[in-house]
Amino acid sequence: MSIYSAYTYLIHHKPTNTYYYGVRWKNIKQCKTPENDLWIKYFTRSKRVKELIEQYGKDSFEFQIRRKFNCIFAARKWETKVLRRMNVLSKPQMWLNRTDNKAILNEVHPRGTLGKTWENKTTSVRNAVEKIGNTYTKNTFWIHNGTEKRMIPVGSQIPAGFVKGTGRTNKRPDLSLRNKMRAQERLSK
16 A cells, blocks of 8 residues: 555544544645645545634644545545444534535535435426337337347237347347448448
8 A cells, every 4th residue: 555545534523522524535646644634734625624623723623544545436435434324414413524425415505406306397208208108119019130120019910030129138229220230331332
């Protein structure tokens, strides 16, 4: 493991008995070890921690590096896992964290829309059509003979040389057939 590694940390604010758990990886680019970075140059990105530093001073905090990582992704994943296990969003009296990296509380985001559910009109119309069934594809199935694909009504006789299915597991077999024909045309030129 390199001496310059991503790391997770825990900060405890003694007067309010609150905690903040975070991850840091920018120190790798700055060529700083976690020990020479946390609480020397880096004091978290949290607005709440910064407010507490202004109000009480840096000495009112305890901090510790909890874990070091070779990979930034692993560090971020670990932070998310810890925050979710500790259930930080449901304990605001204990945790200064306002996110578990999967769900951002509305009070944090300036638009106040993250985390809220809203309905997209286009999607809801498309979903309603899919539930009812598209009249073009309803009661039909695909057949193919290796070069040509068709949709025929259910109960119809399958023409000689054709078999049931698209020949490929594509959602849009008509496009794959078109692309295959174009490729054959390019090769024949």
